[in-house]
Amino acid sequence: MNPTLTLFKRELGSYFATPVAYVFIVIFLLLSGSFTFYLGGFYERGQADLEPFFRYHPWLYLFLVPAVAMRLWADERKSGTIELLLTLPVTMWQAVLAKFLAAWSFIGIALLLTFPIWITVNYLGDPDNGVIFTGYIGSLLMAGAFLAIGACLSAATRSQVIAFILSVVVCFLFLLAGFPLVLDVFRAVAPQGVVDAIAGLSFLTHFNDISQGVIALRDLFYFLLTIGFWLYANAIVIDLKKAD
Amino acid sequence: MSFNRKTLTHSTLGLLAVLFVALVLLSNTLFRGTRLDLTENSLYTLSEGTRNILGKLDEPIHLSLYFSDKATAESNRPDVRSLRLYFERVRELLEEMESRAGGKLRLSVIDPLPYSEAEDRASAAGLQGIPLGPSGEKIFLGLVGVNSTDGRTAIPFFDPGKESFLEYDIAKLIHGLAVVKKPTVGFLAGLAMTGGFDPLTRGMREPWAVYRQLTQMFEVKPLQAANLKAIDSEVDVLVVVHPKQLDEDAQYAIDQFVLRGGHLLLFVDPHGELDNSGADPGNPMAAIMASKASDLPALFKAWGVEYSADQVVLDRAHALSVSTSPGAAPTRHPAMLRFTRPDLKRDDVITANLDTLHVATAGFFKLAKDSPARLTPLIESSDQAMTVAAEQVKFANNPSSLLAAFKASGERYCMACRLEGKFKTAFPDRNDPEHLAEAKEPGEILLVADTDILSDRMWVRTQNFFGQKLLNAFADNGDFFANAVDNLAGSSDLISIRGRGISSRPFTKVEELKQAADNRFRFKEQELQRELADTERKLAELQSGKSNDEKFVLSPEQQKELENFFKRKLEIRKELREVRRRLDADIDTLGARLKFINIGLVPLLLTLGTLAFLGWKAKQRLV
Numbered sequence: 101m102n103p104t105l106t107l108f109k110r111e112l113g114s115y116f117a118t119p120v121a122y123v124f125i126v127i128f129l130l131l132s133g134s135f136t137f138y139l140g141g142f143y144e145r146g147q148a149d150l151e152p153f154f155r156y157h158p159w160l161y162l163f164l165v166p167a168v169a170m171r172l173w174a175d176e177r178k179s180g181t182i183e184l185l186l187t188l189p190v191t192m193w194q195a196v197l198a199k200f201l202a203a204w205s206f207i208g209i210a211l212l213l214t215f216p217i218w219i220t221v222n223y224l225g226d227p228d229n230g231v232i233f234t235g236y237i238g239s240l241l242m243a244g245a246f247l248a249i250g251a252c253l254s255a256a257t258r259s260q261v262i263a264f265i266l267s268v269v270v271c272f273l274f275l276l277a278g279f280p281l282v283l284d285v286f287r288a289v290a291p292q293g294v295v296d297a298i299a300g301l302s303f304l305t306h307f308n309d310i311s312q313g314v315i316a317l318r319d320l321f322y323f324l325l326t327i328g329f330w331l332y333a334n335a336i337v338i339d340l341k342k343a344d
Numbered sequence: 345m346s347f348n349r350k351t352l353t354h355s356t357l358g359l360l361a362v363l364f365v366a367l368v369l370l371s372n373t374l375f376r377g378t379r380l381d382l383t384e385n386s387l388y389t390l391s392e393g394t395r396n397i398l399g400k401l402d403e404p405i406h407l408s409l410y411f412s413d414k415a416t417a418e419s420n421r422p423d424v425r426s427l428r429l430y431f432e433r434v435r436e437l438l439e440e441m442e443s444r445a446g447g448k449l450r451l452s453v454i455d456p457l458p459y460s461e462a463e464d465r466a467s468a469a470g471l472q473g474i475p476l477g478p479s480g481e482k483i484f485l486g487l488v489g490v491n492s493t494d495g496r497t498a499i500p501f502f503d504p505g506k507e508s509f510l511e512y513d514i515a516k517l518i519h520g521l522a523v524v525k526k527p528t529v530g531f532l533a534g535l536a537m538t539g540g541f542d543p544l545t546r547g548m549r550e551p552w553a554v555y556r557q558l559t560q561m562f563e564v565k566p567l568q569a570a571n572l573k574a575i576d577s578e579v580d581v582l583v584v585v586h587p588k589q590l591d592e593d594a595q596y597a598i599d600q601f602v603l604r605g606g607h608l609l610l611f612v613d614p615h616g617e618l619d620n621s622g623a624d625p626g627n628p629m630a631a632i633m634a635s636k637a638s639d640l641p642a643l644f645k646a647w648g649v650e651y652s653a654d655q656v657v658l659d660r661a662h663a664l665s666v667s668t669s670p671g672a673a674p675t676r677h678p679a680m681l682r683f684t685r686p687d688l689k690r691d692d693v694i695t696a697n698l699d700t701l702h703v704a705t706a707g708f709f710k711l712a713k714d715s716p717a718r719l720t721p722l723i724e725s726s727d728q729a730m731t732v733a734a735e736q737v738k739f740a741n742n743p744s745s746l747l748a749a750f751k752a753s754g755e756r757y758c759m760a761c762r763l764e765g766k767f768k769t770a771f772p773d774r775n776d777p778e779h780l781a782e783a784k785e786p787g788e789i790l791l792v793a794d795t796d797i798l799s800d801r802m803w804v805r806t807q808n809f810f811g812q813k814l815l816n817a818f819a820d821n822g823d824f825f826a827n828a829v830d831n832l833a834g835s836s837d838l839i840s841i842r843g844r845g846i847s848s849r850p851f852t853k854v855e856e857l858k859q860a861a862d863n864r865f866r867f868k869e870q871e872l873q874r875e876l877a878d879t880e881r882k883l884a885e886l887q888s889g890k891s892n893d894e895k896f897v898l899s900p901e902q903q904k905e906l907e908n909f910f911k912r913k914l915e916i917r918k919e920l921r922e923v924r925r926r927l928d929a930d931i932d933t934l935g936a937r938l939k940f941i942n943i944g945l946v947p948l949l950l951t952l953g954t955l956a957f958l959g960w961k962a963k964q965r966l967v
Binding site: 119122125126129130133134136137143146147148213214216217220223224225226228229230231233234287292295297298300301305312313314315316317318321322325326329332333336337339340 | 350353356357360361363364365367368369371372374375378379380381382383384417418429850851852853854935938939941942943944945946947950951954
C-alpha cells in the first residue's frame with residue numbers, strides 16, 4: 101500500500117483512540133451552534149441561509165485548528181518519535197502530507213457533523229443549497245490553510261503550548277491582513293504595492309467570496325497555494341531541526 | 345557547516361515567502377473572472393440577456409470606469425475599504441463584458457486625482473463625487489459610456505448596496521448606447537404621477553418612482569386626455585393609467601392605436617386609492633364619496649374581456665399584514681395582497697424574475713363568453729378568494745370586518761393578464777379617414793386591474809446615500825412595470841437580466857405557524873362578534889317590552905344579560921390573548937427545539953456513543 105495512505109490511516113485512527121478528539125468535536129459543535137443561534141441570531145433573522153453559521157468559522161478555527169495542529173510535530177519531537185518516524189520507509193514529504201491530510205480529514209469530519217443546521221435551514225425555508233455547498237467548501241479550505249500554518253509552526257518547536265500560541269498569532273495576522281490593524285504596520289515601512297499585496301492575503305476576503313456561492317479560481321488557488329507553501333516550509337523546518 | 349545549512353534553509357524560507365506573495369498577486373490578476381457560480385440564480389454569471397446585448401453591438405462603445413484609487417488607498421475607513429472591494433467587482437464584471445463583446449466594447453479605468461483634468465471630466469459627465477477622502481476629497485466610482493455618434497450616458501455612482509442590480513445597470517447603459525433611438529412611450533394617466541404643482545398642498549409633488557424610471561428608460565410623451573384625438577405613429581408603446589371618463593375621441597384614439605398594431609399597457613382600478621377626485625379642502629366628505637374607479641367598458645367589450653369596475657378581489661391566502669393606526673397591532677388586510685415567487689408566473693418574461701409584488705384593492709379580468717381572444721394571467725389570486733363591492737372595502741374602517749364576512753368562492757381571479765387576439769373596433773359607426781374596423785394582424789394588450797401597484801408606498805422607499813437619493817425597493821412592483829413596458833417595446837434581452845435584486849428567502853415554516861394562529865384568532869374574534877350581536881339583540885328585545893318610564897332603567901333581566909355578556913367577553917378576550925400567546929410560544933418552542941438539535945443533540949449523541957463504546961471495550965477486556 102502507498103506509504104502516505106498507510107500513515108494517513110494510522111494518524112487518523114490515532115485521533116479517535118483518545119477522548120481528546122471527541123472533546124474537540126463536541127466543543128466545535130457546541131461553539132458553532134451557539135455562535136450561529138446566539139451571536140448570529142439565525143432564528144430571529146428569519147432568512148433561509150447559513151450566513152450566520154459561516155460568519156464565525158474563521159474565528160472558531162483561529163483557536164480550534166491550532167489546538168489540533170500543535171501536537172502534529174511538537175509532540176513527536178519532544179518524545180523523540182520523530183526520528184523513528186523518519187526512519188520508516190516514508191519520505192519526509194509523505195510524512196508531512198499524511199499527517200496534514202489526517203488532521204484535515206479530522207476537521208472535515210467535525211464540519212460534516214454540523215449537518216443538522218443544513219437540515220434545519222431546509223426545513224425552515226427554501227435556501228440556496230448551492231451557496232451552502234460553496235460555504236462548506238470555503239470553510240474546509242480555510243481550515244486547511246489554518247492547519248498548514250499550525251503544522252509548520254508545530255514543527256518549529258518542541259513545546260505544544262508555544263506551537264499553539266505561535267499558530268494563533270500567525271493565523272490571526274492572515275485573518276486580519278487587509279484590515280487597518282495589520283496594514284498600518286506595513287504602511288509605515290513598505291510601498292503601496294506591498295501593502296495592497298498584503299491586503300490580498302487575507303483569509304477573510306477569499307473566504308467571503310467563496311461563501312457567497314462563487315468558487316473563483318483565484319480564491320481556490322489562494323487557499324491551495326497557502327496550504328502548499330506552509331507544508332513545504334513544514335518539510336524544510338523538519339529537515340532543519342532534524343539535526344537539533 | 346551547521347551554520348551554513350541553517351542560513352541556507354532560512355534564506356530558502358525567505359525566498360519561499362516572497363514567491364508565495366508573488367504567486368498570490370499573480371493569480372489575483374491571472375485568474376480574474378474564471379469562476380464557478382453555484383448560486384441558484386447564477387447571480388454572478390453574465391446572463392443570456394447581457395450576452396445577447398453584447399453580441400448584437402455593431403458600433404464600438406467606449407466605457408470609462410472612474411475610481412479614485414490613490415485617494416482611497418490610504419484610507420482606514422471601513423466604508424472606503426468596502427468601496428475598494430466593490431470597485432474590483434465592478435471592474436471584473438466590465439472586463440468580463442469586454443471580453444464577450446467581440447472587440448466592440450472598450451474599457452478604460454481612470455483614476456480622477458483631485459484637481460486633475462480627469463476629475464473635471466468625471467464631474468462634467470455627471471459622475472457623483474462623494475467626500476470620503478482623507479481630507480474630504482471627492483471619491484468617484486462611476487461609469488461613463490460613449491458611443492460612436494457621441495451619445496453619452498453615465499452611472500453616477502455604483503452603490504455597493506445595489507450589487508445585485510450591477511449587471512442590469514451596466515447592461516442597461518450599454519443597451520441605451522447601442523440603440524441610438526430610445527423607444528417612445530405615450531403616457532396617459534388619470535393620476536398625478538408625473539409630479540408638478542399640487543393645488544391641495546400648494547407644494548411641488550414628486551413624480552412617482554415608476555414614472556422617473558420610465559423617463560430614464562424611454563422617450564416619454566405625456567398625453568392629455570382632454571384633447572386626445574389620435575395617437576402619434578411614432579409612439580411605440582402606449583401606457584394608460586386609471587382612465588376616468590375618457591371622451592369618445594380619446595377612447596377611439598386608443599382603439600385605433602391597438603388596431604394599428606400598437607402596444608398597449610392598461611391599468612384600470614375599481615378603487616384607485618391615490619385617486620383624489622372630488623378633493624375639496626372645504627368639504628372632506630366630497631373626496632370620500634367620489635368614485636375612485638376607472639373603466640373602459642366599450643373597449644373591453646370590443647376586445648372580448650369582462651371587467652367590473654365596482655368589484656374588488658379579496659384574497660385570504662395573500663393578505664398583507666397592515667397597521668390600521670399607529671401603535672395598533674397589525675391586522676391582515678384581504679384587499680392588500682402580496683404575491684411572492686411561487687405565485688408569479690415563471691414562464692413569462694415580465695414576472696419570471698420577480699420576487700414580490702404588492703397590489704391593493706385590485707379588480708379582475710375574465711374572458712367574455714364566445715370571445716375569440718386568448719387571456720394569459722400574469723397575476724392571479726389564490727383559490728381562497730372572493731369579490732366584494734368596492735364600496736364595502738372603501739368604507740370598511742377595519743380590515744377584520746372584511747375577513748369576518750369572508751367566504752371563498754373557490755375561483756381564482758386574474759388581476760393582470762396578457763390579452764392576445766385579432767381585435768375589432770369598439771366604434772364601428774365612425775368613418776374617420778384611415779378608420780380601421782379590425783386589426784390586420786393579431787395583437788397583444790397587457791391589462792392590469794390595479795393602479796396602486798404603481799404607487800411608491802407599495803414598493804419603494806427613497807433613501808439618502810451620502811446626499812444622493814437612492815431608491816430602496818422592498819417589492820418588485822417597479823420592475824413589473826418596467827418589464828411590461830420594456831417587453832412591449834420589444835427589447836426582451838434587458839428583461840432577462842432584471843429582477844435578480846431581492847433574494848429574500850424567509851422561513852416559510854414560521855410563516856405557516858403564524859398563518860395558522862391567525863386563522864384561530866380570527867375564528868375566536870368572530871365568535872366574540874357574534875355573541876356581541878346576540879346580546880345586543882336580546883337587550884333590544886327586552887327593551888321593547890318596557891313602558892316609557894322604564895326605558896332608561898335596566899330591568900333585572902337586561903342587567904343579567906349584560907353581565908353575562910361582559911363575562912363572556914372577558915372570557916373570549918382571554919382566549920384571544922391565549923391564542924396570541926400560544927402563537928409566540930409555538931414559534932419560541934420551534935426555535936428552542938432547533939437550537940437544541942443544532943447545539944446539543946449531536947454532541948450529546950457523540951458523548952453517549954463514546955461512553956458506550958468505551959464501556960463495551962472495557963467489558964471486552966474483562967472477558
